[in-house]
Amino acid sequence: MKFLFINGVNLGMTGRREKGVYGTQTLNEINSEIASRFKGDECEFYQSDIEGEICAKLHSADCDGIILNAGAFTHYSYAIRDAIASIDIPVVEVHMSNVHAREEFRHTSVISAVCKGVVAGFGKNSYILAAESFKL
Numbered sequence: 637m638k639f640l641f642i643n644g645v646n647l648g649m650t651g652r653r654e655k656g657v658y659g660t661q662t663l664n665e666i667n668s669e670i671a672s673r674f675k676g677d678e679c680e681f682y683q684s685d686i687e688g689e690i691c692a693k694l695h696s697a698d699c700d701g702i703i704l705n706a707g708a709f710t711h712y713s714y715a716i717r718d719a720i721a722s723i724d725i726p727v728v729e730v731h732m733s734n735v736h737a738r739e740e741f742r743h744t745s746v747i748s749a750v751c752k753g754v755v756a757g758f759g760k761n762s763y764i765l766a767a768e769s770f771k772l
């Protein structure tokens with residue numbers, strides 16, 4: 637399968653920010669682990685802090701499944717929501733932390749309704765579980 641992993645705003649700081657929440661591994665280290673886990677598949681990794689760039693990446697995606705951790709954009713970006721709705725490729729929403737056990741503003745996702753499903757709370761394994769879901 638061909639997977640596209642998209643990470644949004646501040647996820648490039650993973651390993652350096654809020655280590656108690658997001659762990660000490662960098663995004664590159666996490667991506668390498670994911671790639672080695674899905675050796676038989678094609679994995680593309682993309683990160684951007686810019687909302688419009690994420691929309692453009694979604695528009696031009698050519699793959700079987702998208703694993704999207706939109707970061708804080710999750711909670712308010714109608715632009716990313718509409719970009720997901722505008723493509724036919726299924727998108728799984730991912731969060732490393734359990735957003736429902738955190739601050740109130742993280743309990744709202746404006747993208748969940750247009751995603752195939754949601755995986756949250758399993759650290760870097762949230763990405764792996766989300767990708768696995770495409771194989772069920």
Ligand code: DQA
Nearest residue numbers: 646705707708731732733742
């Ligand atoms: C996050 C949760 C979001 O609320 C937060 O803004 C992030 C990361 C997660 O992976 O747990 O940046 O998406």
